[in-house]
Amino acid sequence: MVGEGGNGYRSRDWFEGTDLDAFLHRSWLKTEGFTDEAYEGRPVIGICNSWSEVVNCNAHLRDLAEAVKRGVLQAGGFPLEFPVMSLGESLMKPTTMLYRNLMAMDVEENVRSYPLDGVVLLTGCDKTTPASIMGAASANVPAIVVTGGPMLNGKWRDLNLGSCTDCWHFHEELRAGRIDHTEWKQIEASISRSAGHCMTMGTASTMACVTEGLGMTLPGAAAIPAVDSRRKAASEMAGRKIVELVNKNIRPADIITREALENATRVLHAISGSTNGILHLLAIAGRVGVELPMTLFDELSETTPWLVNLKPSGEYLMEDFYYAGGLPAVMAQISDLLHTDALTVSAHTVAENLEGAEIVNPDVIAPRANPLSAGGSLVVLYGNLCPDGAVLKRSASDPKLLQHEGTAVVFEDVYDMNERLEDPDLDVTGDSVLVLRNGGPVGAPGMPEWGHLPIPAKLLKEGVEDMVRISDARMSGTSYGAVVLHVAPESAVGGPLALVKTGDRIRLDVAKRRLDMLVEDAEIEARRSAWTPPEKLDKRGYRRLYEDNVLQANEGCDFGFLKGRSPVIERSRTYG
Numbered sequence: 001m002v003g004e005g006g007n008g009y010r011s012r013d014w015f016e017g018t019d020l021d022a023f024l025h026r027s028w029l030k031t032e033g034f035t036d037e038a039y040e041g042r043p044v045i046g047i048c049n050s051w052s053e054v055v056n057c058n059a060h061l062r063d064l065a066e067a068v069k070r071g072v073l074q075a076g077g078f079p080l081e082f083p084v085m086s087l088g089e090s091l092m093k094p095t096t097m098l099y100r101n102l103m104a105m106d107v108e109e110n111v112r113s114y115p116l117d118g119v120v121l122l123t124g125c126d127k128t129t130p131a132s133i134m135g136a137a138s139a140n141v142p143a144i145v146v147t148g149g150p151m152l153n154g155k156w157r158d159l160n161l162g163s164c165t166d167c168w169h170f171h172e173e174l175r176a177g178r179i180d181h182t183e184w185k186q187i188e189a190s191i192s193r194s195a196g197h198c199m200t201m202g203t204a205s206t207m208a209c210v211t212e213g214l215g216m217t218l219p220g221a222a223a224i225p226a227v228d229s230r231r232k233a234a235s236e237m238a239g240r241k242i243v244e245l246v247n248k249n250i251r252p253a254d255i256i257t258r259e260a261l262e263n264a265t266r267v268l269h270a271i272s273g274s275t276n277g278i279l280h281l282l283a284i285a286g287r288v289g290v291e292l293p294m295t296l297f298d299e300l301s302e303t304t305p306w307l308v309n310l311k312p313s314g315e316y317l318m319e320d321f322y323y324a325g326g327l328p329a330v331m332a333q334i335s336d337l338l339h340t341d342a343l344t345v346s347a348h349t350v351a352e353n354l355e356g357a358e359i360v361n362p363d364v365i366a367p368r369a370n371p372l373s374a375g376g377s378l379v380v381l382y383g384n385l386c387p388d389g390a391v392l393k394r395s396a397s398d399p400k401l402l403q404h405e406g407t408a409v410v411f412e413d414v415y416d417m418n419e420r421l422e423d424p425d426l427d428v429t430g431d432s433v434l435v436l437r438n439g440g441p442v443g444a445p446g447m448p449e450w451g452h453l454p455i456p457a458k459l460l461k462e463g464v465e466d467m468v469r470i471s472d473a474r475m476s477g478t479s480y481g482a483v484v485l486h487v488a489p490e491s492a493v494g495g496p497l498a499l500v501k502t503g504d505r506i507r508l509d510v511a512k513r514r515l516d517m518l519v520e521d522a523e524i525e526a527r528r529s530a531w532t533p534p535e536k537l538d539k540r541g542y543r544r545l546y547e548d549n550v551l552q553a554n555e556g557c558d559f560g561f562l563k564g565r566s567p568v569i570e571r572s573r574t575y576g
Contacts, residue, residue, distance in 0.1 A: 009246070010141075010568070011044040014115035025115070039078040043117035043246045045239070047072075047081040048107055048136075050128040055088030057125035057204060060195035060226060061148055067232040068120050068146065071239020077118075077246070079239070084110060087127045089203075089449070089476070097474065098446025100127040100134075100283075101550070101559050102542060107135025112568060116141060118246040120238055124148030124196070126203040126477070129211055130280035134558070137252045137287040138565050142245040144345045145217040146238045147208040149226035150318035151196035161191040162200035164478040165312040168452065176460040196226025199318040201310040203477035206273035207280060212327050213267030214284075215255045215344030219353035223322035244347055253565070256288045259339035263350065265297060266337055269304035269376025270330050272313040272395045274477025275485050278378065282556030286563040294389040294554050298380040298513065305371035306395055307333055309364055312480040313377060313395040316364045324364035328357035333368040381484065383516040384524070385470070385496050385506070388488035388554045394510055396480035398466035402510040404482070406433040406468060408517070410502045413438040414450045414473075422457050430464040433506045437497050438534060439473030440490025441550040441557050445543055451475035451485045468508055470515070472497055472553070484508065484515060486553035492534055493552075499527040 014025045026036065047068050051061035065081050072079040085103040087096035111119050119141055121132040129147060136143040154161030170187050173179045197204035208222040218241065221234045245251075261281060268277045278297055285292035307330055310316050316324075331338060332354045340351035359365045366372050377395030394402060409432045411417035417436055420426055428434075437443070439450045452475040455464055469483045472490035489495030496517070500506070505518040517524075538544045549559040 009043050009117045011115035011117050015039065042076055042078040043243055044115055045072045045077045045079045045242055046111065046114065046116040046119040047079055047122065048084055048110065048119050048132065049081055049122045050084055050086040050124065052086035054091055055086045055125050057088060057197040058086050058128065058148055061122045061124060064122055064146060064148065064232060064235040067235035068239040071236040072243060075240040075243035077243040082110060087125060089126050094444055095446045095448035096127040098546060100131045101562060103128065103131035104134035107132050108138045111136060111139040111141050112566065118142035118242045120242050121145045124204065126207065129207040130284060133211065133216060133284055134287050137256055137284060140251050140253050140565050141568060142242065142251050144238050144242050144245065145211050146235050147211065147217060147222060149196050149224050149231045150199040150205055151192055152194040152225055152227060153199060153317045153319045154191040154193060156187050156190035160317060162311040162317050163192045163198045164476060165200045165480065166191060168479055172455065172460055175457045194227045198478055200312055200478045201271055201273060201308065203274040203276040205318050206277045206477050209271050209273065209327050210264045210268055210277050214264040215260050215342055218346055220326050220328050223318055223326040225319050225322060241345060245345060248347060250347060253288060255343055255345060256284065257342065258290045259342045261285050261290055261292055262300065263338050263342060265300050266304050266334060267331065269301045269378060270306060270334055271308040272306050272377035275378060275391045275393055276474055276477055278391055279553060279556050283558040286556055286558050289564060294380050297378065301376035301378055304334065304337060304376040305368060306373040306377050307366045307371055309366065309372060312478055320364050324361035325357065325359045328354055329359045329365050332357040379510055379513060381513050381515040383514045385515045385517050386487045388552060390484050390487045390515055392484050392510065397482035401466060401468050401482035404468050405505060405507045406431045408433050408435050408500050408502055408504045408506050410435045410500055417453065421454060424458050426456055428456050430459055430467055432467065434467065434469045435500050436471035436473060437491035439471050440492055441552065442547050443472065443490055443492030443534065445547050447474050447557060449474050449476045451483055452479035452481065488552045488554045490552065494531060494533065498531055499524055
């Protein structure tokens with residue numbers, strides 16, 4: 001590859017020479033109608049496409065792939081598109097998180113095994129972006145991410161709707177009897193009205209912004225709406241840029257550094273991003289050998305202002321965010337907190353990328369002098385319920401609940417919860433603490449978005465809008481409430497959450513970063529001695545592999561054997 005002693009592109013080892021292997025490789029390309037001139041002397045650029053019709057967020061990526069190809073050809077490269085596994089949170093059960101690592105393996109092995117000098121990663125729905133970055137980071141071939149962009153704002157009557165923040169909101173309104181089924185169906189037809197991923201600051205939007213903060217996508221590209229022509233223009237630019245990255249031998253290892261990961265974490269807090277962003281950054285860090293302790297997320301949160309006024313924590317949506325200046329405007333406001341000398345896929349530094357960035361609408365992006373909050377939105381908790389940590393999004397919580405003590409109402413799993421939650425005789429009040437276990441990486445398996453426990457219907461009818469909820473599961477980035485998530489260790493492996501009983505007192509103190517069950521140590525140890533792990537239902541296949549190898553939430557839920565990087569495969573000669 002260029003930059004490695006001047007030996008040329010990696011792909012040349014596949015196509016150059018008079019041996020039988022090179023003959024076969026060239027011959028098989030000719031079956032697709034390519035002439036020698038299509039690739040001779042050119043870098044081969046893979047377009048790694050997570051397009052799928054069962055993933056609505058990614059259903060438009062074929063169009064973006066054509067734009068990328070234009071850019072690659074303009075820059076003198078040879079583009080070859082290939083599919084990888086696609087993950088869609090809305091239809092895939094129990095959760096796409098179960099398959100993030102599988103997709104990451106798919107990306108890594110495709111990039112390593114084929115004669116690719118560089119790769120453009122086309123992503124959209126929640127886990128496709130971190131999975132692609134994880135795979136590319138381990139393969140360490142020049143790479144650039146093109147996210148698919150958010151949907152247009154939802155519209156119902158005179159309201160702007162955000163998927164799926166307003167799904168949760170109006171479902172509670174339906175359960176409380178404040179809207180009827182006719183209105184519910186109207187909302188269903190109005191909330192998601194174009195190609196693209198969720199347009200709230202959910203996980204897909206968060207990871208698009210975090211990827212830009214990480215330096216792995218072009219500046220300003222994260223927030224462009226999916227159907228805006230500028231999304232295709234950005235894709236074309238990415239096609240040109242990947243050829244430059246190959247020729248300059250700029251790889252993920254040069255970009256995804258400790259400094260870049262800290263920048264991405266600052267961005268996560270400034271945008272009031274999804275709690276899932278922590279999991280994915282931890283996993284990405286593991287691929288590049290950077291230790292990213294949970295405590296760092298909390299430390300950076302305290303000194304990073306919250307600036308972006310988007311649902312579920314605020315009022316606006318991603319379309320508004322783009323028009324207001326997008327992520328460059330946010331990063332420019334906190335540039336003194338960033339490592340601005342960090343290299344990015346633009347082949348320029350963060351500082352160079354941010355030149356001229358400014359806020360257009362201060363209602364959407366607050367200026368540094370007048371932040372929505374002086375500290376970031378995500379906090380990390382510790383205590384005897386979560387010795388390895390838990391997370392909470394305080395910006396989406398009722399402030400009155402950030403210091404709270406209440407009696408636990410425990411659900412063994414999501415099925416137990418669904419059976420009992422609507423029971424009018426359930427012994428629960430607005431001061432109770434709802435506890436869900438067996439929703440973690442091993443217990444579910446896959447750590448589904450079960451953490452946004454619904455408020456019992458009888459409490460909704462009494463006017464209760466938020467209450468403390470605790471689980472070892474995740475929640476959608478579009479969700480909201482005083483919800484404690486990612487409790488580690490999880491209950492299925494013997495974490496303290498497995499030992500809570502209905503009636504125990506639980507104390508949440510966000511100011512002190514504590515989450516504790518108010519039970520004597522001796523009683524906790526007696527319960528631990530009597531505890532037995534739940535039976536694993538999956539005896540074979542990928543799910544067995546997952547349950548046997550997945551790390552806990554505080555380590556990013558990657559597989560232990562996937563941490564780090566593999567050597568780049570060079571073509572071996574099959575025939576002399």
